[in-house]
Amino acid sequence: MTVRVGISRCLLGEPVRYDGGHKLDRFLCDIMGRCVEWVPVCPEVECGLPVPREAMHLTGTPENPRLVTVRSAADLTEQMRTWIAGRLNELEKERLCGFVFKINSPSCGMRDIKIHDGNSLQVRHYGTGLFAGAFMDRFALIPAEDETRLYNMDIRKNFIERVFATARWFHHSTNTDL
Numbered sequence: 001m002t003v004r005v006g007i008s009r010c011l012l013g014e015p016v017r018y019d020g021g022h023k024l025d026r027f028l029c030d031i032m033g034r035c036v037e038w039v040p041v042c043p044e045v046e047c048g049l050p051v052p053r054e055a056m057h058l059t060g061t062p063e064n065p066r067l068v069t070v071r072s073a074a075d076l077t078e079q080m081r082t083w084i085a086g087r088l089n090e091l092e093k094e095r096l097c098g099f100v101f102k103i104n105s106p107s108c109g110m111r112d113i114k115i116h117d118g119n120s121l122q123v124r125h126y127g128t129g130l131f132a133g134a135f136m137d138r139f140a141l142i143p144a145e146d147e148t149r150l151y152n153m154d155i156r157k158n159f160i161e162r163v164f165a166t167a168r169w170f171h172h173s174t175n176t177d178l
């Protein structure tokens with residue numbers, strides 16, 4: 001039984017971050033990676049942005065966040081949303097059993113992402129990154145965590161149990177369909 005789990009690509013050590021760096025997570029890469037097949041996703045690169053690229057953040061409101069570059073105030077929201085719509089359709093076919101998101105990213109962060117007031121430094125709201133929010137809306141039953149919550153052993157154990165329960169469910173439903 002193959003257990004496919006989505007992951008923010010920079011957590012696997014791939015240099016896709018805006019500054020050309022990565023955020024390799026040893027537990028995910030070396031240990032959890034032995035039990036699951038990672039499906040890496042980098043929304044910012046896959047939607048057509050280069051490496052390196054200008055840093056970006058969220059502006060607006062939690063209901064209608066905008067993805068905007070910090071220095072030149074370029075609004076990348078529609079470019080990202082168009083890519084998200086197609087990528088979520090592809091990911092549906094992958095039958096992902098979970099997703100591990102990168103914390104603090106305006107694209108991948110699943111919680112507590114700063115939403116700035118216009119392009120100022122002032123933060124008025126917190127929300128979710130554009131991709132993470134859309135993924136969790138579309139696949140509400142698929143377990144999702146970010147890498148720092150998985151430092152907690154109880155949360156880690158619970159997440160892995162839910163991932164494998166989802167895999168068993170997919171496996172069972174596929175075999176029942178045949």
Ligand code: SF4
Nearest residue numbers: 009010042102105108
């Ligand atoms: S946090 Fe997400 S968008 Fe940013 S580099 Fe990592 S995978 Fe790409």
